[in-house]
Every structure is written in structure tokens, then in C-alpha cells.
Amino acid sequence: xxxxxxxxxxxxxxxxxxxxxxxxxxxxxxxxxxxxxxxxxxxxxxxxxxxxxxxxxxxxxxxxxxxxxxxxxxxxxxxxxxxxxxxxxxxxxxxxxxxxxxxxxxxxxxxxxxxxxxxxxxxxxxxxxxxxxxxxxxxxxxxxxxxxxxxxxxxxxxxxxxxxxxxxxxxxxxxxxxxxxxxxxxxxxxxxxxxxxxxxxxxxxxxxxxxxxxxxxxxxxxxxxxxxxxxxxxxxxxxxxxxxxxxxxxxxxxxxxxxxxxxxxxxxxxxxxxxxxxxxxxxxxxxxxxxxxxxxxxxxxxxxxxxxxxxxxxxxxxxxx
Numbered sequence: 001x002x003x004x005x006x007x008x009x010x011x012x013x014x015x016x017x018x019x020x021x022x023x024x025x026x027x028x029x030x031x032x033x034x035x036x037x038x039x040x041x042x043x044x045x046x047x048x049x050x051x052x053x054x055x056x057x058x059x060x061x062x063x064x065x066x067x068x069x070x071x072x073x074x075x076x077x078x079x080x081x082x083x084x085x086x087x088x089x090x091x092x093x094x095x096x097x098x099x100x101x102x103x104x105x106x107x108x109x110x111x112x113x114x115x116x117x118x119x120x121x122x123x124x125x126x127x128x129x130x131x132x133x134x135x136x137x138x139x140x141x142x143x144x145x146x147x148x149x150x151x152x153x154x155x156x157x158x159x160x161x162x163x164x165x166x167x168x169x170x171x172x173x174x175x176x177x178x179x180x181x182x183x184x185x186x187x188x189x190x191x192x193x194x195x196x197x198x199x200x201x202x203x204x205x206x207x208x209x210x211x212x213x214x215x216x217x218x219x220x221x222x223x224x225x226x227x228x229x230x231x232x233x234x235x236x237x238x239x240x241x242x243x244x245x246x247x248x249x250x251x252x253x254x255x256x257x258x259x260x261x262x263x264x265x266x267x268x269x270x271x272x273x274x275x276x277x278x279x280x281x282x283x284x285x286x287x288x289x290x291x292x293x294x295x296x297x298x299x300x301x302x303x304x305x306x307x308x309x310x311x312x313x314x315x316x317x318x319x320x321x
Contacts, residue, residue, distance in 0.1 A: 024276055025060045027079040029072070029099070030090030030111075031224040032065030039247060041090065041111075041265040048269030067225040068196075069168060072098050080106075086275055088268065089134075091221030093119045093170050100132065107281045109271045110134035111264050112245075114219060116286055119170060125286040133281040134271060135264045138288050139219045143174060144181040146242045146257050149294065150214045151185040153255070153312045154240060157213035160187040161239065163203060163230075164218035167195040171218050178216055187214075197226055204233040215241040217248075219258075227251050240304055249295035249320055254304065259289030293317040 032039065042063075049059065062082045064075035069092075076098045079087065086107040089095045096110050100121075108131060110116065116136050122128035125136070150157065160182050164171050175191060182189045190210055192203040207215065215234060217223060223230060227243070231253045234241040242255040249256040267287070275281055297320045301308050313319065 023058055023060055025062070025082065025084050026086050026088065026272065026276075027082060027084035028061060028063045028088040028090070029075060029079060029095050030063075030065055031067070031092065031221040041261045044262040044266040045088070045111075045269060048266040049272070052269055052273045054269075054273075065225075066095075069094055069165075069222055073102075076102050086272065088272065089113070090265070091224065093121065094168060095221075096121055096132065105131055107275050108132045108134070109268055109275065109281070110136075111268045112137045112221070112259065112261055114139035114170075114174070118173070122282075122286055125288075127282070128284065128286055129282040131281050133284045133286055135268055135287045135289065137219070137259045137264075139174060140177050142258050142292070143178050143216070143219060145292075146216050146255075147178065147181040147185055147187070149255060149257055149312065149315075150216065150240070150242055151187070153306075153308055154214055155309075157240075158186075158188055159211060159213045160189050161207045161210075161212040161215040162189055162191045162218065163207075163215055164191060164193050165195060165220050165222050166191075166193040168220055168222065171220055174219055178218075197229065200226065200229055200233055204237045204239070207239055208237040212239055215239050217241065217243045219244060227253075235300065235303060238304060240306060246293050246295050246318075249297050249318075252297060252300055253295075254297055254300040254306075256293070256295045258292065260291040260293050263291050264289055295320060 062079055064079055066072050066075055072095050080103055087099050088109045091112045093113055096108060099108055111134055114137055116122045117124060121132050162178050164175055179189050192206060194200055194203050227248050228251045231248055231251045240254050243253045244258045245261040246256050271284055294316050295318050296316045
């Protein structure tokens with residue numbers, strides 16, 4: 001748990017006895033290893049709540065962060081036992097579905113979730129219906145953009161590794177999207193699937209043996225808690241790789257591209273505020289990100305012996321030295 005969120009939650013619990021009659025209670029669920037809610041995104045969420053007038057005097061928050069998909073049902077049960085008035089879910093269609101099955105009429109606000117219409121979370125973006133709404137991450141467009149970035153950065157690359165956790169059936173569609181995008185950019189793709197942290201070493205060793213010229217990580221929140229290990233293995237095997245949100249580049253990745261998770265987390269508090277004040281989730285249109293970040297880690301590029309073309313460097317939101 002990040003220090004800011006931990007202090008805020010402790011203060012909320014300490015004040016519970018003083019004005020419990022006025023205090024509302026929400027729950028949050030997301031991927032995490034070093035922070036719960038997940039790292040800087042959790043801090044952005046807490047800041048957004050504070051700006052809207054929520055703090056220890058009127059709101060308590062119970063959080064769980066998972067590192068394995070198998071943990072989600074147990075954490076959902078634990079969170080629901082605290083009787084929240086709504087649940088905020090980061091990054092996982094699986095987690096949203098688990099909450100919905102356990103509590104069909106409990107409001108849910110999702111953040112950084114892929115294609116909520118395709119996966120049946122909402123009826124449409126403009127009219128979600130039901131009890132679920134939030135901010136989607138526009139994953140299909142982002143994935144095609146990642147392949148384009150690698151093509152522009154590695155003009156002579158031919159073989160592209162796609163790293164997925166295919167035990168999550170929801171990832172199969174994204175794999176097909178990446179494969180199609182790669183074909184249009186003259187990449188030969190090879191898919192490597194892992195289902196546990198212990199399988200990552202073998203997957204990267206196989207990529208190295210297969211002489212992969214680059215790698216794209218699948219858009220699965222399951223990888224987020226493992227980001228430092230995944231980034232380290234890509235560097236160890238000298239495989240130029242592109243990842244999702246900026247936390248990967250901060251962990252040393254060569255490239256990261258995606259919707260700004262901190263901004264989404266901050267903005268999602270507006271949904272929470274409206275629902276706490278009586279709005280129906282199904283009447284609040286799902287929103288798409290307004291900001292995307294391309295981070296390039298110059299130190300990682302030098303370690304790989306790469307000279308990133310100026311045109312790619314100019315598109316970077318930030319170059320990490």
C-alpha cells in the first residue's frame with residue numbers, strides 16, 4: 001500500500017467511531033504488488049476524492065490488490081463483507097465480472113478496462129444501463145499503435161514476440177488484434193503464453209533462442225504486479241520491448257505506450273462522487289482516455305545498443321535518461 005493511501009485509510013478508520021452515521025464506505029480492487037490501490041494510480045484516485053471533498057470525516061475505503069487472477073474471487077468476498085456502497089475496479093474485466101456475479105445490483109466504477117461493450121459489462125458506451133460504468137482504455141487502438149512504434153523504432157526487425165497470459169480467455173481477442181496489426185507491418189509473430197510468475201524465465205529464454213527482434217506485452221492487468229520482473233528479463237535477453245502504462249518505463253522498460261492511468265484514476269472519482277450523490281451508474285456514459293503517453297527510456301536504449309530514430313523520439317511524451 002502506498003504511504004499516502006495507507007495514511008488516508010488509517011485516518012478514515014480512526015475517525016469511524018466519531019461520525020459513522022455520516023460516513024460512506026467504498027471498496028477498491030486492482031492489480032498490485034508494491035501498492036494498493038495500485039501505486040501512483042491509487043494516489044491519484046485518493047487525490048481526486050480529496051479535491052471533491054471526501055476524506056476521513058465522510059468516507060472509508062477498503063482495498064485489495066491481487067497478483068494472480070485466482071485471488072480475485074476471494075478478495076471480492078472479503079470486500080463485499082465490508083458492505084460497500086460501490087466498488088471501484090482497476091484494469092481487469094475478470095475482476096469486474098467477479099464483482100457483478102457476487103453482487104448484481106452493487107454499483108461498479110471501472111478504470112482502465114478494455115472494451116466494456118464487447119465483454120458485456122455495459123450495453124453501450126453512451127448508455128451503459130445496469131449498475132456498471134467507468135473509463136475504458138481503448139485497448140485495440142493502443143495495441144495497433146504499439147506495433148507501429150516498434151516498426152518505426154526497429155525498421156529492420158522481422159520477428160515479433162507476443163507475450164500473453166492465455167489462461168485468461170479474454171486475451172484471445174487482443175492476441176488476434178496484435179497479430180493482424182503485425183501482419184500489416186511485415187512482422188512475423190510468435191506467441192509465448194505464461195500462466196504464472198515462474199513461467200516468465202522460460203518464456204524469455206525461448207524468445208532469445210528463437211531470435212526475436214522485439215516484443216509486445218499483452219494488455220492484461222495480470223502482468224502489472226510482475227512488471228519489474230518482465231522488464232528485467234527483456235533487458236537480460238536483449239529484446240527491445242514495448243509495454244503498457246508508464247510504470248513499466250519507470251521500471252526500466254525501453255518503451256511504454258498507453259492511456260495515462262493516473263489521469264484516468266483521478267478522473268474516475270467524478271463517477272464515484274456522482275453515484276454517492278444518487279446518480280445511477282447506468283445513466284453515466286462510459287468515457288475514453290483523453291491522454292496517452294509514450295515513454296522512451298534512453299538508458300535502456302543505450303544498453304541494447306539501439307539508436308532510436310529522431311521521428312520516434314519526437315513523439316515521446318517523456319524521455320527517461
